[in-house]
Amino acid sequence: MERPDIPLPQLHAFVVLADELHFGHAAARLGIAQPPLSQQIRRLEDKVGHALFRREPGRVTLTPAGRELLPAARRVLGELADGLAAARAVGSGRAGRLRIGFSASVALTVLPGLLRTFRERFPDAELDIREMTTAPQIAALHDKTIDIGLLREPPATEEELGFRTVLTEPFVAVLPAAHPLAAQRSVRLDQLADSPFVLPPHDVGPQLHDQITGLCAAAGFTPRIAQRAVEWQTVCALVETGLGVSLAPASIRRLRLRNVAFRRLAPGTARTRVAVAWRKHDPNPLVAHLLTTVSPDAPDGP
CATH class of the missing domain: 3.40.190.290 (D-Maltodextrin-Binding Protein; domain 2)
Incomplete structure (x- = not known):
C-alpha cells in the first residue's frame, strides 16, 4: 500500500479545525492567521481527493470524508506525541531498559536496597534482572548482554570495565x-x-x-x-x-x-568484596543514574 505523503502540520490543522468548527478560532489556537490555515486545509483536501469540511456562512461542518479521516488523524498525532515523550524520557535517562546481572549471594546483601532506591528515583525505567555468577557477568558485560553487574571479587585489571566496591x-x-x-x-x-x-x-x-x-x-x-x-x-x-x-x-x-x-x-x-561493574563508555544514561545510587565507599558487611 502506498504510504501517504501528508505533512504533520496539515493533519494538526485538520484536527484543530474539526474540534473548533470555526476557522477564526482554529487559527487563533494554532497561532497562525486564517489564510494560512485555509491553505493547509485545501492542500490536505487535494491529497485526499475530497472535501473534508462544508463551508457555509458562519458555519463549518465535517463532510463524511472528514468524519472518516478524523479518528485516524487523532491516532497518528497521539502516537507521535507518545513516541516523542518516550524518546525524551529515554534520552534523559528517566526511562528505558537496564539489564542487571547479579551473583546469588549479592541478593542477600546490597541488591534489594539498590533496586528499591533505583526504582524510587526512576519508576519508569524497565529493569531486566538476571542471576549469574561473576565470570559470566564479566563476559556478558563485554558482550553487551547486560549493562550492570553486581558481582563478588572483580578481576584486578579490566581496561573496558569500571568497578566500584559497594x-x-x-x-x-x-x-x-x-x-x-x-x-x-x-x-x-x-x-x-x-x-x-x-x-x-x-x-x-x-x-x-x-x-x-x-x-x-x-x-x-x-x-x-x-x-x-x-x-x-x-x-x-x-x-x-x-x-x-x-x-x-x-x-x-x-x-x-x-x-x-x-x-x-x-x-x-x-x-x-562486592562490586558494581559497568562498561566505562556505555551511552545508556540509566547506567550513570544507577551508579549515583551506590556509595563509592565500602561499608562493612555482616
Missing part, C-alpha cells in the same frame, strides 16, 4: 551442625585442614576461589575439595548433608539452614 564482609566457616568444631564460637582456619571442602568451581569466580585457597595456604594447608557447586546456597546444602565444610561470605548466614553452623574465623581479618 560492600566488604568477612568470611565464615560453614560446618555441618554435627561437626566437632560447630560447638565453638569461632574457628581457626588450620582446624579445617583435615576436613573435605565444598567450594564453587574456579571458572565461575576465579578471584574468590583463589582468595579462599590462598587463605588456606596461609594457614598451612591445601584444601581437599570433595564437591563443587556453582551457587553458595547449594554449597551450604551440600555441607548440611555432611559432604564437607566450606568458607563463605558472612552474608550466607542469612540462609539459616537448620543443620548448618556458621562460625567466625579467628582471626577474621580476611574480607571479600
Whole structure:
C-alpha cells in the first residue's frame, strides 16, 4: 500500500479545525492567521481527493470524508506525541531498559536496597534482572548482554570495565551442625585442614576461589575439595548433608539452614568484596543514574 505523503502540520490543522468548527478560532489556537490555515486545509483536501469540511456562512461542518479521516488523524498525532515523550524520557535517562546481572549471594546483601532506591528515583525505567555468577557477568558485560553487574571479587585489571566496591564482609566457616568444631564460637582456619571442602568451581569466580585457597595456604594447608557447586546456597546444602565444610561470605548466614553452623574465623581479618561493574563508555544514561545510587565507599558487611 502506498504510504501517504501528508505533512504533520496539515493533519494538526485538520484536527484543530474539526474540534473548533470555526476557522477564526482554529487559527487563533494554532497561532497562525486564517489564510494560512485555509491553505493547509485545501492542500490536505487535494491529497485526499475530497472535501473534508462544508463551508457555509458562519458555519463549518465535517463532510463524511472528514468524519472518516478524523479518528485516524487523532491516532497518528497521539502516537507521535507518545513516541516523542518516550524518546525524551529515554534520552534523559528517566526511562528505558537496564539489564542487571547479579551473583546469588549479592541478593542477600546490597541488591534489594539498590533496586528499591533505583526504582524510587526512576519508576519508569524497565529493569531486566538476571542471576549469574561473576565470570559470566564479566563476559556478558563485554558482550553487551547486560549493562550492570553486581558481582563478588572483580578481576584486578579490566581496561573496558569500571568497578566500584559497594560492600566488604568477612568470611565464615560453614560446618555441618554435627561437626566437632560447630560447638565453638569461632574457628581457626588450620582446624579445617583435615576436613573435605565444598567450594564453587574456579571458572565461575576465579578471584574468590583463589582468595579462599590462598587463605588456606596461609594457614598451612591445601584444601581437599570433595564437591563443587556453582551457587553458595547449594554449597551450604551440600555441607548440611555432611559432604564437607566450606568458607563463605558472612552474608550466607542469612540462609539459616537448620543443620548448618556458621562460625567466625579467628582471626577474621580476611574480607571479600562486592562490586558494581559497568562498561566505562556505555551511552545508556540509566547506567550513570544507577551508579549515583551506590556509595563509592565500602561499608562493612555482616
